[in-house]
Structures are given as structure tokens and as C-alpha cells.
Amino acid sequence: MRKTKGAAVNKVAMGVDIGGTNSKLGYVDADGNCLASMSIPTRPNQAAKLFFRRLHENACRLFSRLPAGYDLIGIGIGAPNANFLKGTVENPPNLDWGMVDVLDEIRNYYDVPVAVTNDANAAALGEMLFGAARGMKDFILITLGTGLGSGIVANGELVYGADGFAGELGHTVVDPNGRTCGCGKRGCLETYCSATGLCRTVSELIGSTTIPSELRDVSFRELTARKIFRSARRGDPLAVKAFESCGATLGLKLADAVAHLSPEAIFLFGGMAAAADLLFDPARRSMEDNLFPIYRNKVKLLPSGLKENTAGMLGAGALIWNLTERH
Amino acid sequence: MRKTKGAAVNKVAMGVDIGGTNSKLGYVDADGNCLASMSIPTRPNQAAKLFFRRLHENACRLFSRLPAGYDLIGIGIGAPNANFLKGTVENPPNLDWGMVDVLDEIRNYYDVPVAVTNDANAAALGEMLFGAARGMKDFILITLGTGLGSGIVANGELVYGADGFAGELGHTVVDPNGRTCGCGKRGCLETYCSATGLCRTVSELIGSTTIPSELRDVSFRELTARKIFRSARRGDPLAVKAFESCGATLGLKLADAVAHLSPEAIFLFGGMAAAADLLFDPARRSMEDNLFPIYRNKVKLLPSGLKENTAGMLGAGALIWNLTERH
Numbered sequence: 001m002r003k004t005k006g007a008a009v010n011k012v013a014m015g016v017d018i019g020g021t022n023s024k025l026g027y028v029d030a031d032g033n034c035l036a037s038m039s040i041p042t043r044p045n046q047a048a049k050l051f052f053r054r055l056h057e058n059a060c061r062l063f064s065r066l067p068a069g070y071d072l073i074g075i076g077i078g079a080p081n082a083n084f085l086k087g088t089v090e091n092p093p094n095l096d097w098g099m100v101d102v103l104d105e106i107r108n109y110y111d112v113p114v115a116v117t118n119d120a121n122a123a124a125l126g127e128m129l130f131g132a133a134r135g136m137k138d139f140i141l142i143t144l145g146t147g148l149g150s151g152i153v154a155n156g157e158l159v160y161g162a163d164g165f166a167g168e169l170g171h172t173v174v175d176p177n178g179r180t181c182g183c184g185k186r187g188c189l190e191t192y193c194s195a196t197g198l199c200r201t202v203s204e205l206i207g208s209t210t211i212p213s214e215l216r217d218v219s220f221r222e223l224t225a226r227k228i229f230r231s232a233r234r235g236d237p238l239a240v241k242a243f244e245s246c247g248a249t250l251g252l253k254l255a256d257a258v259a260h261l262s263p264e265a266i267f268l269f270g271g272m273a274a275a276a277d278l279l280f281d282p283a284r285r286s287m288e289d290n291l292f293p294i295y296r297n298k299v300k301l302l303p304s305g306l307k308e309n310t311a312g313m314l315g316a317g318a319l320i321w322n323l324t325e326r327h
Numbered sequence: 328m329r330k331t332k333g334a335a336v337n338k339v340a341m342g343v344d345i346g347g348t349n350s351k352l353g354y355v356d357a358d359g360n361c362l363a364s365m366s367i368p369t370r371p372n373q374a375a376k377l378f379f380r381r382l383h384e385n386a387c388r389l390f391s392r393l394p395a396g397y398d399l400i401g402i403g404i405g406a407p408n409a410n411f412l413k414g415t416v417e418n419p420p421n422l423d424w425g426m427v428d429v430l431d432e433i434r435n436y437y438d439v440p441v442a443v444t445n446d447a448n449a450a451a452l453g454e455m456l457f458g459a460a461r462g463m464k465d466f467i468l469i470t471l472g473t474g475l476g477s478g479i480v481a482n483g484e485l486v487y488g489a490d491g492f493a494g495e496l497g498h499t500v501v502d503p504n505g506r507t508c509g510c511g512k513r514g515c516l517e518t519y520c521s522a523t524g525l526c527r528t529v530s531e532l533i534g535s536t537t538i539p540s541e542l543r544d545v546s547f548r549e550l551t552a553r554k555i556f557r558s559a560r561r562g563d564p565l566a567v568k569a570f571e572s573c574g575a576t577l578g579l580k581l582a583d584a585v586a587h588l589s590p591e592a593i594f595l596f597g598g599m600a601a602a603a604d605l606l607f608d609p610a611r612r613s614m615e616d617n618l619f620p621i622y623r624n625k626v627k628l629l630p631s632g633l634k635e636n637t638a639g640m641l642g643a644g645a646l647i648w649n650l651t652e653r654h
Contacts, residue, residue, distance in 0.1 A: 137489070138486075138488050138489045138493075139489075152587065152588075154481050154482070154484075154493075155481070155482065155484045155486065155487075157481075159465075159482065159587075159589075160482075160589070161465045161588050161589025161591075162463075162464070162465045162466075162589055162590055162591035162625070163589055163621075163622070163625060165621050166587065166588050166589035167586075167587065167589075168586045168619050168621075168622075171586050171619035172582075172583040172586045172587070173579060173583060173617055176579060176617065183620055184620060188619075252500060252503060255499075255500065256499040256500060256583060257587065259494075259496060259498050259499045260486075260494065260496065260499070260584065260588070261479075261486060261488050261493050261587070262486075262487070262490055262491075262492050262493035262494075262495075263488060263489055264489035290500055290503065290512065292498035292510055292512070292515075294490075294492050295490075295492065298489070299489075
């Protein structure tokens with residue numbers, strides 16, 4: 001693939017958002033515009049090598065659709081269990097990849113800078129460069145999906161920590177004797193605050209209370225965060241209580257995060273964040289109640305400023321733009 | 328006061344450690360040697376203006392004792408409730424100072440760079456420049472005294488956060504229904520893990536268990552962390568259990584801190600840290616038990632590498648050296 005088409009005037013970064021089922025790739029300019037994008041099946045049971053070959057083929061085709069004069073300055077990749085410092089993806093939970101040296105895989109096809117990070121870190125960078133965190137030097141982004149991920153920015157830089165795995169707020173402890181977590185521990189935040197956590201709360205409330213609810217007719221297997229959201233919007237008291245419980249637990253642990261980092265803002269991103277006031281109101285209340293007094297009424301709890309369907313790509317592209325003088 | 332004596336060849340920073348009873352000042356060279364130091368009474372009931380006048384008078388006298396050829400490059404100050412970003416000390420709990428613009432006060436006497444931060448942040452900088460954290464870019468320092476303070480270094484920089492007050496791990500929440508804290512909240516970490524917290528634990532254990540203990544003869548007012556330490560060293564089972572409980576709670580919250588920051592090491596500093604294995608062993612066990620698996624067996628829990636009696640001054644001096652090319 002040629003890096004440059006015609007007289008290079010415009011720079012573009014490739015952003016790749018690797019998911020368990022589908023992966024998205026797009027070309028992102030310095031202002032966070034996604035100039036062209038597509039989705040490809042990830043095929044999680046195939047070897048990583050085959051994925052990166054397909055990625056390259058599709059990326060070439062997509063690049064040819066850009067207007068003339070674009071120069072590819074680098075490739076940013078967001079992936080589960082990605083390690084920025086090592087350039088690896090390490091045993092991602094939903095992909096049969098084992099340990100993959102992503103930088104090596106990409107170098108088979110491209111001679112441009114490559115960077116890899118996990119989806120929450122990519123989202124935080126996207127938010128900082130192109131979203132609602134523009135101009136902020138200290139903030140936290142929380143991704144609320146199946147699980148709970150987080151990206152932390154301090155002093156204007158993403159915090160990777162000593163081993164590249166900083167920002168796992170989903171596995172801070174709410175209750176050492178609490179719910180069992182997929183990680184092997186008990187009482188992790190994401191067992192309460194995530195789509196899965198919300199379903200577990202509904203199930204517990206069905207058992208522990210006599211609050212009437214249409215969700216008493218739904219099996220746990222059939223239950224989704226979206227169903228609980230719709231019930232709550234219709235005023236179902238048990239569904240509302242589940243959101244309140246989820247928000248209260250989130251707020252408690254966000255207050256802890258503030259005591260570490262004193263961020264200007266905390267952003268909620270992902271499917272669950274769409275629950276808006278149902279989640280934000282109890283989370284904000286609980287956070288303020290649990291904040292050390294010097295932090296009170298200072299920390300904004302905000303929805304992400306990026307659209308969910310492109311945020312992954314933008315964030316991955318931001319990985320490259322963050323290393324580069326943008327204008 | 329002359330800044331330079333004779334032909335200036337050696338640079339020195341003044342480090343001032345303001346305490347509730349006494350304050351220490353010293354001249355610290357680029358290698359963290361304290362060339363001259365003294366202690367002055369803080370006189371917490373007098374106005375701050377009088378303190379800074381006395382500080383200047385004493386600092387001049389002390390400077391005259393240095394060999395010829397030293398050049399004062401700046402003044403670093405560690406003080407309770409100090410804000411690096413604003414250069415202020417804001418209503419320190421043990422001083423009748425109200426809100427003090429420290430930079431203004433010092434500028435009455437000196438024309439060199441001045442920086443101010445709280446004691447835990449100063450200790451963290453001291454550890455990074457002159458202590459056991461040399462070469463580390465990501466670490467946390469915990470001060471265990473009457474309360475629990477913390478300084479956080481990420482990406483090689485102290486984390487101040489958006490408002491200058493980051494790093495208050497003492498007020499993260501162990502139990503939202505737990506012990507009342509001086510800050511007005513409940514269940515703060517420092518109500519369990521600090522000299523005061525240890526005494527409270529002993530008192531609770533005396534009431535809640537029948538474990539024999541020589542401490543059953545000591546009133547709460549007479550109780551000190553040092554007494555509990557001596558009892559534990561003599562094998563007193565209740566005193567040992569109090570340390571175990573303190574360490575276990577500390578470890579739980581350190582695991583949370585690791586999930587935020589993935590530090591290379593966590594340093595314990597201050598009086599309580601002298602309890603060594605009595606505290607470190609249960610803290611280390613509990614931290615490992617509560618760590619998200621990717622962090623396990625990676626994070627070192629270490630004693631500070633600085634001597635407690637000079638660490639405050641060195642840390643305050645490090646504030647200046649950290650802004651300066653050292654060699």
C-alpha cells in the first residue's frame with residue numbers, strides 16, 4: 001500500500017477498534033473527523049495473523065476511497081487486554097489469540113508508527129483530543145458496557161502505570177465479601193456497575209424484596225440492561241431501584257477515584273451511560289455524599305462527548321494524533 | 328540576606344517542613360544532603376506573617392553557617408493543607424493561619440523560586456529524588472502518622488489533579504457505615520489505618536472479643552500506637568490482632584490504588600511504618616489477595632528510604648530540585 005496519494009497535503013491516522021464480534025476501522029484527521037470507515041467481522045476463533053491480514057486488505061480498499069492527497073501518519077489500535085508499553089494484546093477474554101505482538105503484525109504491512117491500547121484508554125484519548133475533555137489535563141473516563149473499564153488522564157497524559165495496565169476501576173473492591181467476579185475476586189465494582197451488574201441487581205432485588213415489577217416475568221437469561229432501562233422509564237419501581245443501587249455504588253467508588261486523582265471531570269461512556277438521569281442522578285448524589293469535603297461540588301460527572309458508534313475508532317486514531325503535532 | 332557568598336559554585340535549596348508544633352528548615356544540595364538544619368517552634372496560635380518573619384531570621388543565621396560559595400536556588404515548603412497550584416496554605420487543621428498566600432509571604436524576604444506542597448507530596452518527591460524511589464516513574468507514598476496521607480507519582484510527575492489536592496487516600500471509604508471520621512464522613516481509611524486508627528481498633532477489639540491483653544489496663548486516653556507496638560512485640564495477642572486488622576484494611580485499599588495507578592512500588596512512611604513486619608506482612612497479604620490478577624506479584628510494598636527526622640526537609644527541598652536541572 002502506498003502511504004501517499006498524489007501531493008501529500010493532508011495527514012490522516014488509521015484507527016482500529018477491535019471487538020469480540022466485529023472490528024471497526026477508519027481514517028481520522030487531525031480534527032477528529034472520520035473520513036471513511038468500515039466494519040469487518042473479527043472472527044475470534046481464527047489466529048490473530050489472519051485477522052491482521054484481512055485488516056490490511058480492507059484498510060487498503062478503504063484508503064483508496066479517500067480523496068487524493070492524504071498521507072497515513074500512523075495506526076492506532078484499541079483492543080481488549082492491550083498493553084501500550086509492550087505493544088501487545090495479552091490473552092483477550094473474547095478472542096482466541098493468546099499473546100500477540102501487535103506491532104510486529106502491523107509491521108508486516110506498514111512502515112508507519114503503530115500504537116495499541118485498551119478500549120477504555122483509547123476512549124479517554126478520543127475524549128481528550130476530540131470530545132468533551134478538550135483542554136482538560138486531569139479527568140477519568142468510565143466505560144459502562146458488559147463490564148466496567150476506565151482510562152485515567154493526569155497532568156495531560158494517559159496513566160499507564162509501571163506495567164501498562166493502569167485504570168482497572170472495574171476491579172476495585174466494593175465489598176470483599178460481595179458478588180463473585182469473573183476475575184476470581186469478590187465484590188468488584190463491575191459486578192454491580194455494568195450491564196451485567198445491573199441484571200444481577202434486579203435478580204437480587206426480586207429475591208430480597210416484594211417490590212412489584214414486570215421483570216418478575218423475565219428469566220435471568222432473558223434479562224438485559226436495555227429491558228431494565230425500558231421498565232424503569234415506564235416507572236417500574238424495581239427497575240428504578242436497580243438503577244439507583246447501581247448509581248449509588250458507582251458514586252461511592254468514584255468518590256474514591258477523586259480522592260486519588262482530583263479530576264476536573266468524570267465521563268461516563270457506553271451503553272449504560274445512555275440511561276442518563278436514571279444513572280447519573282443517583283451516581284452524582286452518592287459521589288458527593290462520599291467525597292472528602294475539599295472536593296465537593298467541584299467534580300463534573302458528564303456523559304461522553306463522542307458518539308458511541310465511532311468513538312472506538314476516533315480514540316484509536318487519537319493514539320496517533322496524541323503523539324503528533326496536530327496542526 | 329545575600330543569595331551568594333563569594334564565588335558561587337554550589338547550589339543549594341532551602342527546605343522547610345512546617346509542623347503543628349515545630350518546623351524544620353535545612354539547606355539541601357542536589358544529592359539530597361542536608362548541609363545545615365535547625366528546628367524552630369511553629370507557634371501555631373500566632374499569625375502566619377510572624378512565622379515567616381522568624382523563619383527568615385533563622386534561615387539567614389543558618390545560611391551564614393554554610394561554607395562559602397553556596398547559592399540559594401529556591402525555597403520549597405511542605406505544610407498541612409498546602410496547595411502547589413495556588414501557592415497557598417488553606418486553613419491548616421493545627422495552625423490558626425486561615426488562608427495564607429505562602430508565595431507572597433516569602434517574596435517579602437527572598438527573590439528566588441518558591442514552591443509549596445503538603446507533607447505527603449513533599450515526602451513522595453523526596454523519595455523520588457533522594458530516596459528509595461529513585462528512577463521510578465510510577466509509585467505511591469503513604470504517610471502513616473496521626474492520620475494517613477499520600478503522594479502519587481505517575482509518568483514521573485507528582486499528581487496534583489485539577490485543584491491541587493489529589494492524593495487523599497486517607498479519605499477513601501473502607502465502609503460507608505463505618506467509623507466516624509474528623510472530616511465528617513464515615514469509614515474513611517485513616518480511621519482504621521493510622522496511629523489513631525490503631526488505637527480505635529484496640530478499643531473495639533477489647534469490647535468485641537475476650538482476647539487477653541495487657542492493653543485492657545490502659546485507658547483510651549493513655550493508649551498510643553507506640554504502646555500497642557511494644558505490646559505486640561512482646562506477643563500480646565490483641566495488640567498483634569490490631570496490627571493485623573490495620574494491615575488487612577490498608578492492603579484492601581492499596582489494591583484499589585493499584586487498580587487506579589499500577590505503581591511499581593508503594594512506600595510506607597512515618598511512625599507507623601516502623602512497625603515493620605507487624606504491619607507490612609498483613610498489608611502485603613491483603614493487597615495481593617485483593618489485587619486484580621494482572622497486577623499480582625508485581626507491586627513492591629516497601630519502607631521509605633528516607634530517615635523520618637530529615638525527610639520533611641529533604642522533600643521540601645526536592646520540590647525545588649525537581650524544577651531544576653540537578654547536575
